[in-house]
Amino acid sequence: MIKKGIILAGGFGTRLSPLTKAVNKQLLPIHDKPMIFYPLSIMMLANIKVILMIVNPGQIENFKNLLGNGSRFGIKIIYKVQSKPRGLPDAFNLGKSFIGGDNVALILGDNFFYGQSLTKKLEKSSTHKIGATIFLKEVLNPKNYGVATIRNNKIENIVEKPKKFVSNKAITGLYFFDKNVCKFAKKLKPSNRGELEITDLINEYKKNNMLKYELIGRGAIWSDAGKMNDLTNVSNYVKSVEEVQGIKIACLEEISLLKKWIDRKRIKQNIKFYGNCEYSNYLKKL
Numbered sequence: 518m519i520k521k522g523i524i525l526a527g528g529f530g531t532r533l534s535p536l537t538k539a540v541n542k543q544l545l546p547i548h549d550k551p552m553i554f555y556p557l558s559i560m561m562l563a564n565i566k567v568i569l570m571i572v573n574p575g576q577i578e579n580f581k582n583l584l585g586n587g588s589r590f591g592i593k594i595i596y597k598v599q600s601k602p603r604g605l606p607d608a609f610n611l612g613k614s615f616i617g618g619d620n621v622a623l624i625l626g627d628n629f630f631y632g633q634s635l636t637k638k639l640e641k642s643s644t645h646k647i648g649a650t651i652f653l654k655e656v657l658n659p660k661n662y663g664v665a666t667i668r669n670n671k672i673e674n675i676v677e678k679p680k681k682f683v684s685n686k687a688i689t690g691l692y693f694f695d696k697n698v699c700k701f702a703k704k705l706k707p708s709n710r711g712e713l714e715i716t717d718l719i720n721e722y723k724k725n726n727m728l729k730y731e732l733i734g735r736g737a738i739w740s741d742a743g744k745m746n747d748l749t750n751v752s753n754y755v756k757s758v759e760e761v762q763g764i765k766i767a768c769l770e771e772i773s774l775l776k777k778w779i780d781r782k783r784i785k786q787n788i789k790f791y792g793n794c795e796y797s798n799y800l801k802k803l
Contacts, residue, residue, distance in 0.1 A: 519620040519643040519693055522565040523608050524556050526580070526626035527573045527599040532744045541576050543626040544583065545748065548755040549795060550767055551583060552742060556624045557590075558767035559691065563639035565622055566592045566778070569615045571599050571608055589787050590769045591778025604712030609694075609702035618696050620646070625690030625741075629751045631758075631766055632737020641731070642693045648727035650693040651719060653686040654739040655732075662687035663716045665730065672728050677716050686732070688719070689739050695727070765799050774803055 530542030537545075543553040560568055568587065572580055577596045587594035597611055608623055609616065622643065630652075642650045651672075653665055664684040666674045676683050692715070701721040705713045722728040733739055742748045755766050765771065770787055773779040781803075788797045 518646070519563070519622050520565060521567045521569070521616060521619050522560040522563070522622040522624065523569045523571060523612050523615075524553070524560065524624055524626050525571050525605065525608055526553060527571050527576075528602055528627075529573075530627075530743070533748065541573060541579060542743070544579060546752070547629065547742060547748065548752045548759070549765075553580070553584070553626060554767045554769060555629050556626050557584075558769055558772055559624055559630050559635075559639065560622065561590070561592065561769065561772045561776070562636050563622060563643040564776070565643065568592060568594050569612050570594055570596050571611060572596060574598050574600060589779075589783065589790070591773040591776070591783075602712065604707070605715040606702040606705055606713040606718045609699050609718075613699050616696075616699055620693070620695045621698060623692045623694065627741060627743045628690035629740045629742050630689070630691065630733070630737070631754075632733065634734055635737045638731045638733070645693060645695070645729070647695050648729055649695065649698070649719065649722040650729045650731060652689045652691040652739075653730050653732050654689050654737075655685050656687045657685075659683075659685045659687060664688065667730070672723060672730055675716050675719055675723065677714070688716070689733065690741065692719075694722075697722075697727075765796070768796075768799065770800055771803055 526543040530537030533542055544551050547555060570580060580596060584594055595615060599611060656662060660678055663675060663677045664679060665672050665686050665688055666684040667686060701718055705717050708714045740747055740751050742751045759765060770784055784800055784803060788800050791797045
C-alpha cells in the first residue's frame with residue numbers, strides 16, 4: 518500500500534518566462550486554481566495523505582501561505598528545497614529519510630490529469646506492494662516524449678524521444694514505486710545532459726521484471742502544462758468542463774470531504790481563509 522507521495526514543484530520554469538521570473542510555475546493559475554492543486558488532487562484521489570513537496574530555494578513560504586501543513590485538507594505536507602535541478606530521480610535522494618522503507622508515488626507538479634476512469638486506476642496502483650507502475654497515454658507527437666513499447670500486455674522497451682516512430686504511448690509524469698526506489702536511484706549516473714533520468718530508473722525496474730503500467734484511456738486527459746500554449750489549453754479545458762458540468766476539478770476540500778478526512782466545520786474555516794470568491798461560493802454548496 519502506498520501512503521506517501523512526492524510532488525516535484527521545483528525547476529526554473531524557463532518555458533513560461535517571464536511569468537516565472539515573479540512566480541513559481543506551480544503557483545501559476547490553471548483557470549481558477551493554482552497549478553499545484555491539480556497534482557495534489559491526484560495524490561489525494563490515490564488515497565495518499567502524507568506528501569513531500571520539493572521546491573526551489575526561497576519558495577517554501579509561498580507554498581506554505583497557500584497550502585500550510587496540509588491540515589486544511591486533512592493531509593500532511595512536508596517541504597524540502599532542491600538547490601538545483603538534478604533530474605527527476607533526485608527526488609528519491611532528497612526524500613530518502615521521508616520515504617524510509619515505504620513505497621512512494623511521484624508526480625510532476627506541472628502535469629494535469631483528469632478523467633472519470635482515472636480514480637480507479639490510481640486506487641489500484643496505490644495498492645501495489647512490489648515493483649513500479651507507470652502511467653501511459655497515447656499522444657499525437659511521441660517524438661517529444663519518453664515512450665513505452667508494449668507486447669503481450671507487458672512493457673518491452675522504454676525509448677527516450679524516439680526520432681523514428683516506435684510507439685505512441687507516452688510516459689506521463691505519474692509513477693508508483695516500491696521501497697527499492699531509493700536503492701535503484703542511488704545507482705544511477707547522470708546522462709549526457711548532466712542529470713539523472715527517470716527512464717533509467719524505470720529501466721532498473723524493467724531489468725528486474727518489476728515494471729507494470731496503466732494506460733490512460735480515451736475518456737481521460739493528460740497534459741504537461743509547462744509551456745504557455747499547453748497552460749492556456751488546459752485552462753480552457755478546465756473552464757469548459759466546470760461551466761458545463763457545474764463542478765470544480767481539483768477541489769481539494771471536496772475530495773477530502775468525500776473521503777471523510779475533513780468535516781464541514783473545516784470547510785467553513787477554509788471559506789474564511791479564501792475570502793469572497795467563486796471558489797468559496799462552490800465550497801458553500803458542498
